[in-house]
Amino acid sequence: MKIAFIGTYPPRECGIGTFTHDLFNSVISDNNRQENVNTGFVVALNDFSNVYDYPQEVKLTIRQEHQEDYIQAVKFINHSGAEVCILEHEFGIFGGQSGVYILPLLHRLEIPLIVTLHTILKSPSYNEKAVLQEICKMAGKIVVMSHKAIDFLVHIYDVPEERIVLIDHGVPDIKFSAEKSKQEFKLEHKHVLTTFGFIGRNKGIETVIKALPGVIEKYPEVFYMILGKTHPNVLRHSGEEYRIYLMRLVKTLGLEKNVFFLNEFLDVNDLFKYLSATDIYITPYLHEAQITSGTLAYAVGVGAAVISTPYWHAAELLANGRGKLFSFGNSEELSSLLTELLDNPVELKKLKEKAGEYGRNITWPKTGEKYIAVAKEAVMQGTLEMEKKDTIMDLLILPPFSLTHINRLTDDTGIIQHAKFGIPNLKEGYCLDDNARALLMVLMAYRQIKDLRSLELSPVYLSYIHYMQNKDGTFRNFLSFSRNYLDEIGSEDSFGRTIWALGYLLGNAPNDAYYQTGRLMFFNAAPNFEKLKSIRSIANTMIGICYYLRTSPGDDSMTERLRNMAHKLIQQFDANQSPDWQWFESLLAYDNGMLPLALLHSAEILNEDKVLEVAMKSMQFLTAHTLKENYLSVIGNEKWYKKDGERSVFAQQPVDAMAMVLMYHQAFHVTKDKEFLNKLYTSFLWFLGENDLRLSLYDFETQGCCDGFEVYGVNRNQGAESSLAYLISHLTVLQAYEEFHKVGS
Structure with missing residues (x-):
């Protein structure tokens, strides 16, 4: 093997x-x-x-x-x-x-x-x-x-x-004569106490030093050896501060002849010689939180009499007479225990025999x-199953759908943009993007699971959007916590996301009041649709138009707008694509799945072969770069993936995962190919730990979603964008699950 x-x-x-x-x-x-x-x-x-x-x-x-x-x-x-x-x-x-x-x-x-x-x-x-x-x-x-x-x-x-x-x-299967080892180190007439290992403040060596005067008063030949270098991390941050403190303590107590520091990382043979020369080995750690101690195992393995504080490993290993315990930081108790053992050579011998007997069963060969x-x-x-399996949609592993964190972020103005961990960050105020996403999410939640709290939240987000719309139909984006406008006109991306949400409202309004409010804003914004330059804004707007047209198919004017915008995306694709690069730009950036998604929606409305062809080619290209190892690896925003360049793993964002979930869901609608439901589910599992870092972005405690992956790990802040992306994806999985069983498993 x-x-x-x-x-x-x-x-x-x-x-x-x-x-x-x-x-x-x-x-x-x-x-x-x-x-x-x-x-x-x-x-x-x-x-x-x-x-x-x-x-x-x-x-x-x-x-x-x-x-x-x-x-x-x-x-x-x-x-x-x-x-x-x-x-x-x-x-x-x-x-x-x-x-x-x-x-x-x-x-x-x-x-x-x-x-x-x-x-x-x-x-x-x-x-x-x-x-x-x-x-x-x-x-x-x-x-x-x-x-x-x-x-x-x-x-x-x-x-x-x-x-x-x-x-x-x-423990190493090495044996040295105690007598010969003492002779080699000139310790024949000493009662030798030893502590070894990396030196740091948590080791509690000062407890032993403070215990020595009381012992030396009766046994002046006691000799305490402190073997080991300062821990590299301690050395890097604090230098030799702790060792110098210990040496000063030795001098203050007048113990220079009784304490020996060996500032070396000993090889195993030298270490076992020192341990063989030891009468009593001491681990005086200051806290219980040590589940494993190699130094303790070595001491027991060599057959030393061991005294220790009751940290977890010591309390277990020294049970049944294999050693003695004393309280954390208690020098007086240690002094009494050492004196008692030196007074009683028979008891000391029994401890050594018990330890040695146990040590023979834990040698490295065994x-x-x-x-x-x-x-x-x-x-x-085959304890670890390495074969790649088809994804099976399993709702049992989904956390229960919860608006707990959304409620935490929402006040009577709208949804707060950012959070510090799970707590709303009021300093950052509100933005249009998030309130549009929030409106989309609560409308989906009411439609999908008839969540009444979603219905209560809908007018909050809808009124925010209304408040931010300008007379010419454009929108402001940012609003301070004190409700002051922070810009005159928002980004095209925020415009597109808002039209997406309003279009969904027109296709899925829970009541007429919401429908009429949404319709006014949608058509007030409509003259700006074909002025858009950003392809992601165009894509988001197209999705909103498609939702509207599903319930108003006779609006020929809006259908033509959709057709013109779809052709803009196709022109971008034709201008940038090559045999090995089937994409709309010369790079993969953010929210990539929204571009094929928009064409997949449009293909249902327009019935043009070219629209569906570009949608499928671009989706397959994106899949090849992000879903090739049976889990989703979205393009990181740390350094976007330029053609002929290298993609970034880090700064992965939840909105990118959401776009993939929505893209595969719509692909299933268009093609009825159940494999897209598999890909949808795999993409959703990105939120729950099936990702490059194998860490869940969903926080089971706060019921929010973390803001993404950075080079150091998970960004634990849980703002509106990330949490809404998770919930929209979650609701899409629930919908897909129903559709999966309608077409048969």
Whole structure:
């Protein structure tokens, strides 16, 4: 079996790197003596600009903050012949917000995934929880190192327990004589206390130092060794502030002869010599929130007597007489406990024997065997289904339709344009685009599900549109929270979106008062239809006209306007298209699906072959660039996709996903091809996590929709545009579901 490992790796000085190295060697070693040879390679994570001289098993590196490296890495893994991938997960080693950059790699992985979780937070942030949940969804098996971790995954992260495997943190199978080790370090006549690992304030080393005077008073030969470098992240932000503080504390307490700092990242042989020379090992961490501790596992594994604060892993690992616990930050209690153990050599010996007995069962060779068994099971059972399947419309995974966030954003003037997270940002006021979208959404909601709150909101948005219309039929766009106009005339895009909403109103008015108000505004604006220059404004206006003409097919004048506008889009297409670029412009920008959508609507009204032909060609071209890996990847607005250029992954916007949902819905209407309903549903799942980052844009807590993806991860602000885009898409899925069953599944 060939295994791909992803994690940090030596010579990078990192606890996860040491773990990955030890796991790799335990799984791959001694193959010459085995019938079924295991081979493998490592994909290593580099931090910042650091470059390392890796050993030969490292075949590829990923720069932590370079998204493109993750995509290159998964391509390499998929074509490497590897049968399974083992990921070492720790939030801080991957790029993006909460390590989100690892998700696109895992999503594209074509072999089963096993993930080892080194950190599981009890109170994760929104993004931390979302990232970890997505990783667990994609993993066939999830390896943890404590029962507490299983409890957290099941009850906080909703991970099925049957997919979780408990494998203890491995320890090197290295034995040194305690007597010889003490002699080598000239510690023969010392009571040796030790703490090792990266140094940082959360390690609580000052607790031990403050406990020493009381112990040394009775046992002056006590010698405390603090082994390890300052953590790289601490060093980067605070330098050696903490180490200097500890050294000053030692001097203040007069402990210079009893405390020793070794500022090195020790190799495993030297480390185990020091641990073998240790009488009592101490982990004085200040907080309970540590689900795994490699340093603790090593100390128990070597058979040291261990004293620790009761953080999660320690409370579990040191149970049943394998160690002693003392309260967080309690130097007096620690001093008493140390004195008590030094007073009682028999008790000290029992602790060592208990720890050593347990340690013999968690050596790396035995841990490696357990990982191999998990890997074989993942491969044999096909735990991660990699075959691409047709999308099946499943309403059970949709959140309930809710106007909660829309109610939060709406006052008696209209819908507030922006939000800070889920809270309306009144400073930004209102805009025409969003109130037009809001009118469209509530009209759809009333038509589709007879939502009474939608009917109550309709006049709010309709009156905003009326308030913003100028005498010449154009519209202003922006209004301050104090109801002051902020522009004289809005953008063509805002005009087009408003006509779309008004046209939908004329075709689906819930009562005559709304119809008459909408009709006045629609026809007041009509003289401006053919003055439009922006092709997206033209497209939005065409959609509004089509909705109007479906209930007023005898309006020949408006039909001709629609025909003229459709031909403008076709002329744009003919001017820019080539055999490999079937599009209206020399770039794919924003709201792309609206252009084929407008022609698909027009094709039903105009019955012109050319209109339908361009609609289908442009839709197929857009599909090829955004829906080619069985999930939607809309064109990011960070850097638009120019012909012969590279497309942007980031700054993906919900309105672009909405346009794709609407486009495929209308394509089904025109063609009756049920495959377009599949594509519609796939596009909608973009909102719920089937996207490049594998993160949900829909916020189940606020019931709003986040504003999009940025390079760092999800933009958690939940403005009107994004939330309305989600709800319009949601309602379209509900409508499509009914139509799907009408034509037969």
